[in-house]
Amino acid sequence: MRHPHEGEPLSVGFVLLRRFTMMPFAAFVDCLRLAADEGDRSRQLRCHWVFMTSGGHDAMSSCGAAITPCSPFRDPGEFDYIVVIGGVQDEHDAVDEAALAYLKRVDEAGVPLVGVCTGVFALIQAGLMNGRRCCVSWYHHGDLTQRFPDIEPVADRLFIDDGDRLTCAGGIASADLAAYLVERHLGKAWAMKSLHIMLIDEARQGSHPQPQPVIFDKVADRLVRRAIDIIEQHLGQTISVDELARRIGTSRRNIERKFREELGVGPQKFARDLRLRYGLWLLHYTAKSVTEIGERCGFADTAHFSRHFRDAFGTTPTAMRKSAGEGAAPVDPFFLHVGSRSQVTS
Incomplete structure (x- = not known):
């Protein structure tokens, strides 16, 4: 892991896969944005980030919003972390072979990989999660188990830090993971500043349980x-x-x-x-x-x-x-x- 020197920003590269999910992406990058500068001015001073796709084309999210500009895949050595944001899982979708090849390059360069939401599916497809646990939302637990029976999914916590592999259930838990990394590199004050502006009371640890699907309706009283x-x-x-x-x-x-x-x-x-x-x-x-x-x-x-x-x-x-x-x-x-x-x- 490349540790930033004094005055050097925490650098994160985002790999946005086809039909990526907007919430975990936005929660993660906004935590970086708010920690990067004083107030809400958004200058990339303490944190730096780049959005990347295969070929550098615009990234289309699952809700139809596009992220631009995006860069072609860069030298992994530029970054402290590569964050993979996954999207809607459809077995009929073509596998992004260029993205998987890039993730293997990142691994060879020794840069930690972060799988967010179904981004962990891409890490598995690239052969980078063998023998490791991976955090996944309870909502995707069954799909992951069915598609990758040799992988151990964990659906009762928000994220797992396994050194050079970090995996996150997605959703708003992405903000918790981003704050965890900001605190590691920049200090707790900057992490808490981001969360408070995002109206999040406090950072949840990776071991914090995921909310369970306990849903009731049609109760009139x-x-x-x-x-x-x-x-x-x-x-x-x-x-x-x-x-x-x-x-x-x-x-x-x-x-x-x-x-x-x-x-x-x-x-x-x-x-x-x-x-x-x-x-x-x-x-x-x-x-x-x-x-x-x-x-x-x-x-x-x-x-x-x-x-x-x-x-x-x-x-x-x-x-x-x-x-x-x-x-x-x-x-x-x-x-x-x-x-x-x-x-x-x-």
């Missing part, structure tokens, strides 16, 4: 929606009904009545079932042990978790993990979606 929000935010602990009622400003009797009217179950059973569904998701999408998953889902011990899991799903967590490993259909990323009273009670 305002108090029930507020209670569900609180339950979702505390899946790792048991919140008593009395405490839940206090937080939303009502009585225990009222919130229990409203839950039964809206969802067909009381708040205590709803919360426990939700924690079990979260455990089911973790069994499919992470390598955490059954004991770790039980603890993360707020159960007192493994036996307690396993007993309730069997009651809910008809099998043990260990058996569920085994069937998932043997190619059973993965959990739908939106399996926690609840749209009606019948869905909750089924």
Whole structure:
């Protein structure tokens, strides 16, 4: 890794692949932009960046916006990092062989590679992730596992720093990774300056868990929606009904009545079932042990978790993990979606 000398900017080259996703790209480069100069003046003083594509043509994003100007691929030695921003995954798309060849050159030059969002797919296709873990969004976990069964995907954290390989789940987590690199090279004050202007309270570490797909709609009652929000935010602990009622400003009797009217179950059973569904998701999408998953889902011990899991799903967590490993259909990323009273009670 090339460490900038005093007064020398942190230099980042972006490889923008076809139909790249705008959010992770914008979050990453804006963190650099805000750290590069005083205020919001955008001069490339402390940070320097270049956008690159095969042949130097404009880069078309998945939302239809184009990035210009872009440069042809440059000497990797100009950069401290090469950041690969991936895009929409379509098996019918032609592989960008020129981009893959360039990534191999970057590796040979000893410059760290950063795979953001599906940019990690390109690193894998270039043969640069063998024997390494790679961070991926839970949304792309199944696709990566199916296409690259020899690669270990990690979908329960924001990013992984493996020295000369850094991989990031994408989305707004790109800002966290960019701030992590800015802090490493320029200091914490510059990283925090960027995040605060972006209205991000604090930098999240790479080990911070990804938000899980816990989605509810068609819940009409305002108090029930507020209670569900609180339950979702505390899946790792048991919140008593009395405490839940206090937080939303009502009585225990009222919130229990409203839950039964809206969802067909009381708040205590709803919360426990939700924690079990979260455990089911973790069994499919992470390598955490059954004991770790039980603890993360707020159960007192493994036996307690396993007993309730069997009651809910008809099998043990260990058996569920085994069937998932043997190619059973993965959990739908939106399996926690609840749209009606019948869905909750089924």
